[in-house]
Amino acid sequence: MLELKNITYSxxxxxxxxxxxxxxxxxxxxxxxxxxSGSGKTTCLSxxxxxxxxxxxxxxxxxxxxxxxxxNNLRRKEICFVFQDxxxxxxxxxxxxxxTAIKISDRKISKVEMKKRALDSLLSLxxxxxxxNRRVTKLSGGQQQRVAIARALATKSTYILADxxxxxxxxxxxxxxxxxxxxxxxxxxxxxxxxxxxIKVRDASDICYEIEDGILTGET
Amino acid sequence: MGIGKLxxxxxxxxxxxxxxxxxxLSAIFTGILIGLRVYISAQHSKENALNSIGAFIxxxxxxxxxxxxxxxxxxxxxSIVELPHVTGINQNIAEYAIPVNFKNVKAYSGERPxxxxxSYEEFYDITxxxxxxxxxxxxxxLDVFRLNQARLIxxxxxxxxNPGLLIEKHLAEENHLTVGDxxxxxxxxxxxxxxxxxxxxxxxxxxxxxxxxxxxEGIFSMSPYNRVYSSLDIGIxxxxxxxxxxxxxxxxxxxxxxxxVGKAIKMFDWxxxxxxxxxxxxxYYQDHAQHIEELGNYSKMLLFYxxxxxxxxxxxxLTVFSRYYDYDSGILLALGSKKRTIIFQYFLSTxxxxxxxxxxxxxxxxxxxxxxxxxILNSSNTVxxxxxxxxxxxxPDYSVYLSSLxxxxxxxxxxxxxxxxxxxxxxxxxxxxxxxxxxxxxEKRR
Numbered sequence: 161m162l163e164l165k166n167i168t169y170s171x172x173x174x175x176x177x178x179x180x181x182x183x184x185x186x187x188x189x190x191x192x193x194x195x196x197s198g199s200g201k202t203t204c205l206s207x208x209x210x211x212x213x214x215x216x217x218x219x220x221x222x223x224x225x226x227x228x229x230x231x232n233n234l235r236r237k238e239i240c241f242v243f244q245d246x247x248x249x250x251x252x253x254x255x256x257x258x259x260t261a262i263k264i265s266d267r268k269i270s271k272v273e274m275k276k277r278a279l280d281s282l283l284s285l286x287x288x289x290x291x292x293n294r295r296v297t298k299l300s301g302g303q304q305q306r307v308a309i310a311r312a313l314a315t316k317s318t319y320i321l322a323d324x325x326x327x328x329x330x331x332x333x334x335x336x337x338x339x340x341x342x343x344x345x346x347x348x349x350x351x352x353x354x355x356x357x358x359i360k361v362r363d364a365s366d367i368c369y370e371i372e373d374g375i376l377t378g379e380t
Numbered sequence: 381m382g383i384g385k386l387x388x389x390x391x392x393x394x395x396x397x398x399x400x401x402x403x404x405l406s407a408i409f410t411g412i413l414i415g416l417r418v419y420i421s422a423q424h425s426k427e428n429a430l431n432s433i434g435a436f437i438x439x440x441x442x443x444x445x446x447x448x449x450x451x452x453x454x455x456x457x458x459s460i461v462e463l464p465h466v467t468g469i470n471q472n473i474a475e476y477a478i479p480v481n482f483k484n485v486k487a488y489s490g491e492r493p494x495x496x497x498x499s500y501e502e503f504y505d506i507t508x509x510x511x512x513x514x515x516x517x518x519x520x521x522l523d524v525f526r527l528n529q530a531r532l533i534x535x536x537x538x539x540x541x542n543p544g545l546l547i548e549k550h551l552a553e554e555n556h557l558t559v560g561d562x563x564x565x566x567x568x569x570x571x572x573x574x575x576x577x578x579x580x581x582x583x584x585x586x587x588x589x590x591x592x593x594x595x596x597e598g599i600f601s602m603s604p605y606n607r608v609y610s611s612l613d614i615g616i617x618x619x620x621x622x623x624x625x626x627x628x629x630x631x632x633x634x635x636x637x638x639x640x641v642g643k644a645i646k647m648f649d650w651x652x653x654x655x656x657x658x659x660x661x662x663x664y665y666q667d668h669a670q671h672i673e674e675l676g677n678y679s680k681m682l683l684f685y686x687x688x689x690x691x692x693x694x695x696x697x698l699t700v701f702s703r704y705y706d707y708d709s710g711i712l713l714a715l716g717s718k719k720r721t722i723i724f725q726y727f728l729s730t731x732x733x734x735x736x737x738x739x740x741x742x743x744x745x746x747x748x749x750x751x752x753x754x755x756i757l758n759s760s761n762t763v764x765x766x767x768x769x770x771x772x773x774x775x776p777d778y779s780v781y782l783s784s785l786x787x788x789x790x791x792x793x794x795x796x797x798x799x800x801x802x803x804x805x806x807x808x809x810x811x812x813x814x815x816x817x818x819x820x821x822x823e824k825r826r
Contacts (some may be wrong), residue, residue, distance in 0.1 A: 171422070177603070206818050210716070211713075211714075211817040211818045211820065212817070212818045230718070231817075232716050232718050233716070234716075235713075235714060235715065236715070236716030237716070240715075241714045241715075241820070242709065243820070245716075247711050247714065248711070249393050249708065249711060251389060251390065251393030252389060256389065260386060261715050263382065264712070264715045264716050264717050265715070265716060267532075295393075304726065315715075347724035
């Protein structure tokens, strides 16, 4: 279980972005952190991914502070990001992007195993074989987001942190991605945590934490 | 995908940035290689010229402060020859002499002197029938023998223990002279002497009269075939000179020790208002080999500008392309890479480009650019020494030769490559170090 416990965070001395916030995330569930712009939801994601440290409070993974686990280790082994802008290596093909992530998460993996795992992940997310060896910049937005999710899937991370994952997608692709998230949760026992201000995404999740001005205002 | 492969993909899949970087680095390295090669060639040529000139100092009257009582005593000579690095001394009188019982050689190539041109009469004691008597304390130390431009073929070389004359083969053959025959000479002072030939030499010298000849047939007196070497006593007798008033040539074991010996001589408690001490190696080098020095300076200037302009260009390019590093560093950090791993990856990708540029520059510098180097060297060799009335081969070697880089040159080039490698890595390393992982989620990046 990934947990934010009494977290307070501020960028400046006077104004706290998160105020004594406590949230819990369990594998096998699709969470959304819902809120308006500036509510503190992206800061939550940043803290959960070890990209930043809280002013006070604890972030725990299976009851162990992530600081002790090590932020790099955390991102290599336990969590993976999916971004609104996909953040793929634009000079690489789809399969190379996934293989790069696998190699970072598991340095000792063989080349054959790495390629197999990358192929499995990409094909399981409905990408055509002919697209796997194309530069990601040649793929559509929906395909690129699938590559980004395949990257998360292939690294065997339990927690997938998605930052506005459908923000750059049309309605059809948004539905596809949400279906994939549901599959990851239901069939692969992953925990998807999506930060969003999209009602459609919020409605697709199992649990939604609503945040306003850094305070939890609702849980549905 | 190991770091090596990632670095390789970084190189080949980001063509614009890397091709620009590659071209700039190749241009810098090619320029540096050419500059280094020209510089090393100039250094080797200088060394060669200095060795060819020989290492010697002249002790004479002080030219800035002429004193009539100038005299070199035997005590002074003894003090000098005992100094470390001094290998010999010489005193010389070289003046025109008139043959009495033989004729000079009039063989030549090139422009035929005009028999009606009597312009030589303007010059005291030059006539078409003269020879030059070159009287020395130590003839063996003369450049022509030291550099093997002239070789003894019969008899011995005269010195203070073996008085006599040494004549050239052509002069001997034309006059049917051989070792043991006497020659009779008179000087402009109307003194006549008879001396025995004790040696015959042959020479590599040519005697090519140019169209710039202003001496008419008087030029024959300057023919290398008409140069007769003798022991110093013959010169002193013929020209009624005192050895005490002759300059002293102090021969040193190497050009590098000339200054050291000069300083040691200056330590003697002599009247330095009367005596002058001159580094003749340096003087001859400055007079005749300035083109080598200019080439060396030119190559240093070339290297400086390539360094400066190259560094500026490189900085601009690396700054322009710095956004690449932010973007990729962010993704790698989000995937769990450590900063030092990312830095190493960028180091490797830069190394690939730098190494490729270095190989290209070696090929360019040693093929296409070799003609450029030859051009630079040839240009430097065309420096005029003044209008020559005749050519002969008996000159120290002031040529510029194209040298290979050698171990030191290669070492310097490798160090320069390494410096540029580190310089090229500064921008990516800076961006990785200062990158805050949280920026990957910031609005600015979108």
